[in-house]
Amino acid sequence: MTHELNLPNQPVPSQKGTGHHEPERHETEHKAQQQNNQTTLMIEGAGCVSCVGKIEGALKQVPGVQSANMNFADRTVLVEGAVSPDQLIQAVQKAGYQAKASANNGVDTLEEKEEEDFKYYKRLLRDMAIALSLGIPLMAYGLITGEMSVNTPTERVVWLIVGLLTLSVMIFSGKHFYTGAWKSFKNHSANMDTLIALGTGTAWLYSMVVVLFPEIMPSVARHVYFEATAMIIGLINLGLALELKARGRTSEAIKRLIGLQPKTARVVRNGQEIDIPIEDVVIGDNVRVRPGEKISVDGVVIEGHTAIDESMLTGEPIPVEKQLGDEVIAGTINKTGSLIFEATRVGKDTALAHIINMVKHAQNSKPPIGRLADVISTYFVPVIMIIAVLSALAWLNFGPEPSLAFAIVSATTVLIIACPCALGLATPMSVMVGVGKAAEAGVLIRNGEALQTASKITAMVLDKTGTITLGEPKVTDIVLTSDESKDTVLQLAASLESGSEHPLALAITESAKEKQLDLLTVDTFNTIAGHGVEATITGKQLLFGNEKLMISKHIEIAAFVDQAQSLAAEAKTPMYFAVDGKLSAIIAVADPIKEDSIAAIQRLQANGVRVVMLTGDNRNTAKAVAEKVGITEFYAEVLPEDKTQKVQALQMEGEIVGMTGDGINDAPALAMANVGFAIGTGTDVAIESADITLMRGSLHGLADAIAISKATLSNIKQNLFGAFVYNAAGVPIAAGILYPVFGVLMSPIIAGAAMAFSSVTVVSNANRLRFFKANKS
Amino acid sequence: MMIINLLGLALIALIIWWFWIYQPKNESLEAVQHQPIKVANGVYQPAFVTVPANQEATLSFIRTDESPCAETLVFPELNISETLPLNHVIEIKLPALTPGSYTFHCQMQMYRGQIRVEGES
Numbered sequence: 010m011t012h013e014l015n016l017p018n019q020p021v022p023s024q025k026g027t028g029h030h031e032p033e034r035h036e037t038e039h040k041a042q043q044q045n046n047q048t049t050l051m052i053e054g055a056g057c058v059s060c061v062g063k064i065e066g067a068l069k070q071v072p073g074v075q076s077a078n079m080n081f082a083d084r085t086v087l088v089e090g091a092v093s094p095d096q097l098i099q100a101v102q103k104a105g106y107q108a109k110a111s112a113n114n115g116v117d118t119l120e121e122k123e124e125e126d127f128k129y130y131k132r133l134l135r136d137m138a139i140a141l142s143l144g145i146p147l148m149a150y151g152l153i154t155g156e157m158s159v160n161t162p163t164e165r166v167v168w169l170i171v172g173l174l175t176l177s178v179m180i181f182s183g184k185h186f187y188t189g190a191w192k193s194f195k196n197h198s199a200n201m202d203t204l205i206a207l208g209t210g211t212a213w214l215y216s217m218v219v220v221l222f223p224e225i226m227p228s229v230a231r232h233v234y235f236e237a238t239a240m241i242i243g244l245i246n247l248g249l250a251l252e253l254k255a256r257g258r259t260s261e262a263i264k265r266l267i268g269l270q271p272k273t274a275r276v277v278r279n280g281q282e283i284d285i286p287i288e289d290v291v292i293g294d295n296v297r298v299r300p301g302e303k304i305s306v307d308g309v310v311i312e313g314h315t316a317i318d319e320s321m322l323t324g325e326p327i328p329v330e331k332q333l334g335d336e337v338i339a340g341t342i343n344k345t346g347s348l349i350f351e352a353t354r355v356g357k358d359t360a361l362a363h364i365i366n367m368v369k370h371a372q373n374s375k376p377p378i379g380r381l382a383d384v385i386s387t388y389f390v391p392v393i394m395i396i397a398v399l400s401a402l403a404w405l406n407f408g409p410e411p412s413l414a415f416a417i418v419s420a421t422t423v424l425i426i427a428c429p430c431a432l433g434l435a436t437p438m439s440v441m442v443g444v445g446k447a448a449e450a451g452v453l454i455r456n457g458e459a460l461q462t463a464s465k466i467t468a469m470v471l472d473k474t475g476t477i478t479l480g481e482p483k484v485t486d487i488v489l490t491s492d493e494s495k496d497t498v499l500q501l502a503a504s505l506e507s508g509s510e511h512p513l514a515l516a517i518t519e520s521a522k523e524k525q526l527d528l529l530t531v532d533t534f535n536t537i538a539g540h541g542v543e544a545t546i547t548g549k550q551l552l553f554g555n556e557k558l559m560i561s562k563h564i565e566i567a568a569f570v571d572q573a574q575s576l577a578a579e580a581k582t583p584m585y586f587a588v589d590g591k592l593s594a595i596i597a598v599a600d601p602i603k604e605d606s607i608a609a610i611q612r613l614q615a616n617g618v619r620v621v622m623l624t625g626d627n628r629n630t631a632k633a634v635a636e637k638v639g640i641t642e643f644y645a646e647v648l649p650e651d652k653t654q655k656v657q658a659l660q661m662e663g664e665i666v667g668m669t670g671d672g673i674n675d676a677p678a679l680a681m682a683n684v685g686f687a688i689g690t691g692t693d694v695a696i697e698s699a700d701i702t703l704m705r706g707s708l709h710g711l712a713d714a715i716a717i718s719k720a721t722l723s724n725i726k727q728n729l730f731g732a733f734v735y736n737a738a739g740v741p742i743a744a745g746i747l748y749p750v751f752g753v754l755m756s757p758i759i760a761g762a763a764m765a766f767s768s769v770t771v772v773s774n775a776n777r778l779r780f781f782k783a784n785k786s
Numbered sequence: 787m788m789i790i791n792l793l794g795l796a797l798i799a800l801i802i803w804w805f806w807i808y809q810p811k812n813e814s815l816e817a818v819q820h821q822p823i824k825v826a827n828g829v830y831q832p833a834f835v836t837v838p839a840n841q842e843a844t845l846s847f848i849r850t851d852e853s854p855c856a857e858t859l860v861f862p863e864l865n866i867s868e869t870l871p872l873n874h875v876i877e878i879k880l881p882a883l884t885p886g887s888y889t890f891h892c893q894m895q896m897y898r899g900q901i902r903v904e905g906e907s
Contacts, residue, residue: 125872129852185853189828196829197810200896249853256854373858373867373893383862386895391805395798402794406787430855433894437858456865 048088050097052079053107060106067104071096126253133250136182140243143178147171147236148758159223159231168220168233175213175235183209183242199390201430205245207394208424209238212757215417230411234421234757241425241761248765252430255772258779259438262445263372266365269321269340274305277349294352298343306355310335313348317341322364322451322704364704367455368448372441376457378725379436382732386433393427393740400744408745415745418754422743426760431735431767435728438775443721446778451704452714453689459700463684464718468664469613469711470656470678473624473631474513474600475671476688477610477638477708482513482600484520485581490569491593496526498594502586504529505544505551513582516598539625539648541584552587555627555646559585559592566592577629580637607638609708614639616712619664623647623655623678652678669703669711686711716783724778728771735767812836812902815843822846822875823899825856830890830899839885839905848875858893861901 052064061079068077068088074097079086086108088097101108151157159168179187186209189202216233223231273284277295290296290306298304304317316328319341328344331337337350340361356362375383397420404416440457447454454460474480487495503521506514507528521528532545540561541554552562556573559566564587566573573583573595581597613620622643624631631645644655652668656678659666668675668682679685679699687699688706703710745754813832824831825847837843849856849870859878860867870876883903891898 122871125852126854132852185827192827192829192831194804196831196833197804197808198829198833198898199805200828202828253854369869370867373860373869374865375860375862383895387898388806391801394801398794398797398801402791405790429896430894433855433896437893 048092048094048097050086050088050094050101050108052086052101053109063104064101064106067100068097071100123257126257130250130253133246133253137243137246137250140178140182140239140246143174144236144239144243144758148240151236157233157236159219159233160228165220165223168216168235171235172213172217172220172233175216175238178239178242179209179213182246186242186245199394201390201428203390204393204424204427204429205241207397208421208757208760209241211417211424212241212421213238226413227411230414232411232414234418237421237757237761240758244758244761244765248769251766251769252434252772255769255776256438258776259441259772260372260445261779262442262449263365263368265321266340266361266368266448269303270361271303271305275299275302288356290352290355292352292355295349296352297347297349298337299347300343300345302343304337304339304341304343304350306339306352307359307361308337308350308352308354310337310348310350313346315346315348316344318344322361364448364453367453368444371444371454371456371460373437374440374456374458375436376440376461376722376725378461378722378729379457382432382435382729386429389427389429389432393424393429396427396740396744397421397423404745408748415754418757419743419745421757422755422760423740425757426739426743426755426764427736428732428739428764428767431732431771432729434768434771434775435732436725438772439721439724439728439778442775442778443717443724446721446781447714447717450710450713450717450783452710452717453702453704454714454718455700455702459684460718460721462665463667463701463714464722465665466618466667466684466715468619468621468659468666470621470623470652470659470666470668470682471610471640471708472652472668472670472675473622473626473634476669477606477622477634478600478602479706480600480671482516482582482598484516484596485599486576486583486595486597488569488572488576488595488597489593490595491588491591493588493593495594496524498586498596499524500526500529501546501549501551501588502553502596504546505531505534505542505553507531508534513584513598516600517596550589553584555584557646559587562587562590564590564592569595573627574629577627578633580630580633582626582630602634602637603706603708605707605709609712610638610640612709612712613715616715618667618715621655621659623652625649649675650677653681656681667711667715669708686714713783717781720778720781724775728774731774732767732771735763739763810834812900815845818845822848825849825859825870825897826851828853828856828897830897833899834902835899836902836904837880837883839903840882842882843880845878845880845901846875847878848873855892855894855896859890860893861888861890863888 064086065077065079068074068086071092073092074088074090076089077086098108159165183205186202186205189200190206193200193203212234216235219226219231219233270287272287274287274290275282275284275297276290277297282297287305295311296305296308300315310331310333312333314332317331317337318328319338322338322340331348338361339359354360357366400423401416401420404419405412408415440460443460444454454463471477484499487498489495489498499517499521503518503526506517508531509515529546534542534544536542537554537558540558541552544551552558552564556566556570564585566585569592573585576583576595576597579599581599583595583597585592586594586596610620619642620640622631622635622640624643624645625647626645628645631643635641635643647655652675656666656668660683666682667684667686668678669686669688670679671688679687685700687702689702689704701714703714739760743755743760748754810833812834813836815835815837818832818835823835823845828851835845847859847870849872852872857870858867859870861878864880866878868876868878880901885903885905888901888903889898890901
């Protein structure tokens, strides 16, 4: 029996150095918080630096304002003084600007983002409508009459007007493409705007040359492509709008998490209950929560008794009973009773804030599978530009007449059809949805790399105590082997274990508490790693631990080994207790197996995962537990450092190993495994450092995590495949590779539509993951 | 036709030089500290920043570009990713770095920038 007592309760060290670095981030002051007589306003309509003085001046004239300092960069102004935000907003409005105050609690940021996104969406639709209102009639005219060329003076005038109309569409609806392309060009970089600007610009310029100087063109080449320019601008704006909508859905999980946080809290101050904004709650505040209300910040119950629904954070459907001294978590819902709790963590320190932060960062990280697409994206646009030039040259050299028109069409089509966005979006969109989906299931995935590796896990190592079992053992038997009474044995054993937080030690101290036994002062104390402890209490030499400890200290136990083994066979953990060199008792502790461990382990095995159990417990207990849960491969009496070796040994066998532990004494093995899973409760600080954290104790989380990772990876592969194939096939077809055989050349309008919808397809495919359900059968 | 072909090849050479070979001038860290790096119109302005080696540094970013592509800022070599809300200054603290080049970009790598870390290694 291994007795891992008195291990320091330390957080898990960072895993393998692959964790996503969390940057220190500040949203420099602002946004609208009114605290300590400071108010921050967001200003709209301040377009130049000279506005700063005007706005500050207007605010300083409001009675009570001590100072007003505007940050022009982010259009916020910090006002000091006991003045209501309404007065300040009125002052700003009088000065000719708009202002608003909002709470800086993440929720408003999200609302602002949605508001901004909606404005952008409407603008894109407007731009689309304007461009298509010119493009569609022109295209229809071309299709019906087949006449899009300049042959007569009248046609020149008409097409000149159309050309100028197209120019106005380019300026009004496509300005952002041209500005972006130019700025990007000056920066020696190229992006999607570059391709669109070049493609549409080339088509328009060529058409204008045909209109203005038809005589320099062969008559067969006097074709205009204004409809292509207008249609491409319209379709790409439509594509961007649809992509924006689809993107919004990819972040639904994080929105739901952010939405869990209430905006106000009812605190008891000076004997009165008052509702205050959530950001004004400070540590130590007593917060009242009534039935049906959300817990506003993290805290400890100081009055009342209730059941709290924590399913939104842990996925655990059954409400959890809370009473005096229990911890409550922000974002969870009080179901039945009224309670008062003392705030212990507020603002960015709450478990919910940590979870949101972690999910956000994980959503932004990329798994290694996306690296090839990243490399391609780096060179993509200039390569497409080169292909467009080569294509034009090929048509000019080898193409039929009008070769110039063919060259222009092929170059334009190549530029327009190529879609770096589809490649760039393929991985991040799926990660965004997959990580969010996992968070909804109570599984926190630390980064993209963990997500990818989890999809490949072939062996899962499970720690026994606290992972397969509840980790809340109870004393079940005290077998006396000397004249000491059971109470004396329990009192002595509990006294020497009183400083330990190990579950077995807690079981013994809890048992002593139940029997109302006073704990004695420990004179000397020594932990013998992997064996147990030795101590001196009231002059008595005490030894408490496993068989190895007794043998090493020459305690005679031979006559009692059978009894210990029979206890172990019942999945109980027997521990030897010796007083003054003589065995005094065997204390057995049993740790109940979690309700759904058996089903979860079966589920892992059914999915082809090799499940291995490691425990510091003795072999018989380990065997009994393993048999109960259906694990055939287990290792007992494993020291913490040996767990790492076992993980390594599995890796040497070629397994991709997941290791699941409680995040404290399993830290080295968690770090060694390909993916470390920590079992948390949603409040653990350790969630920041494990590869994957299960917010509820159920091992179903492991199978869920693997299933979601597999689904996400599969989705990424579909996206990458689609994006690669799209570009690899689309660009040569646009260049005219089919022309020699089939005599067809793609229209730039078709290319524009294909390009616009390729990104939407990628994002929509990623969104399919939202409907993924892990099969628990 | 020969002239057109030569012009085409020259254009290709120009593309290669402009986008891949030319080394743009870098802004100093001091300059960036006074004015946040602006994320607008498809680019970071400035996109090239020199940072002294072996010292922590802070870069500020402000996104005024509504495109959702601009929303995420990634420093792949430093494992940093951050969401840039519209019209808000976000500070990114960089750890002390060894000399070399470190890229930063948006999620789709269409917006690209580079930090050049200079000094003794």
